[in-house]
Amino acid sequence: ENVLTQSPGTLSLSPGERATLSCRASQSVSSTYLAWYQHKPGQAPRLLIYGISSRATGIPDRFSGSGSGTDFTLTISRLEPEDFAVYYCQQYGSPPLTFGGGTKVEIK
Amino acid sequence: EVQLVESGGGLVQPGGSLRLSCAASGFTFSSYVMNWVRQAPGKGLEWISYIDLTSSTIYFADSVKGRFTISRDNAKNSLYLQMNSLRDEDTAVYYCARDHGKTTPYWYFDLWGRGTLVTVSS
Numbered sequence: 001e002n003v004l005t006q007s008p009g010t011l012s013l014s015p016g017e018r019a020t021l022s023c024r025a026s027q028s029v030s031s032t033y034l035a036w037y038q039h040k041p042g043q044a045p046r047l048l049i050y051g052i053s054s055r056a057t058g059i060p061d062r063f064s065g066s067g068s069g070t071d072f073t074l075t076i077s078r079l080e081p082e083d084f085a086v087y088y089c090q091q092y093g094s095p096p097l098t099f100g101g102g103t104k105v106e107i108k
Numbered sequence: 109e110v111q112l113v114e115s116g117g118g119l120v121q122p123g124g125s126l127r128l129s130c131a132a133s134g135f136t137f138s139s140y141v142m143n144w145v146r147q148a149p150g151k152g153l154e155w156i157s158y159i160d161l162t163s164s165t166i167y168f169a170d171s172v173k174g175r176f177t178i179s180r181d182n183a184k185n186s187l188y189l190q191m192n193s194l195r196d197e198d199t200a201v202y203y204c205a206r207d208h209g210k211t212t213p214y215w216y217f218d219l220w221g222r223g224t225l226v227t228v229s230s
Contacts, residue, residue, distance in 0.1 A: 035216040037153075044112070044220040045153070050208065056218060088153055092215035096169055099153040 002027045002091050004100035012108040019076040021103045023089035028069045030093025036074045040085045110134035112204050117224030124194050130187040130204030138182035141207040144189050146200035194228045201225050
């Protein structure tokens with residue numbers, strides 16, 4: 001199983017700041033099979049990024065994904081108030097598909 | 109509105125059973141493969157089951173294999189998860205999730221429900 005480790009566990013930032021979230025895989029992720037989700041309490045998770053860097057429908061361009069192999073990054077260029085949430089990475093290159101433990105982006 | 113709505117969660121004793129439902133609306137449910145994903149308290153997300161369009165291909169995570177059954181009724185736009193022999197560690201919020209792919213899975217999920225809480229406790 002490809003274990004995904006996200007860091008930091010919590011990121012305390014102010015609106016307007018840049019957020020950089022890390023996702024490290026225990027094995028190389030096949031092809032470009034990595035996605036990112038946003039999750040707010042009591043709401044449905046939302047797909048942000050798939051294929052490492054492709055934005056899902058309706059996702060603003062302040063969200064970007066990058067990386068390869070075992071190291072991946074989600075960047076939020078300028079935090080908006082609605083961006084404070086928990087973010088999860090997911091690999092789908094090798095079964096079973098797995099998720100990271102999440103990074104909480106909170107208001108400083 | 110395009111949405112998924114889960115129901116059927118609740119409190120159940122260890123060894124008991126529960127059936128979850130997921131009602132789809134706003135899109136052609138029969139054209140999408142579907143999944144269940146869960147999140148235990150304080151933990152990350154865990155994929156647990158997949159079903160294709162015609163229910164002919166089904167997968168389970170090892171953690172639930174042999175205890176859970178997945179099914180769908182395309183005429184009713186509904187997905188189901190039958191959970192038997194429940195354990196304390198099955199306590200979680202259960203989400204249904206639509207695969208981005210239609211006839212074949214892409215294995216990432218572009219539509220989720222808000223989830224339903226299952227608590228296994230005596």
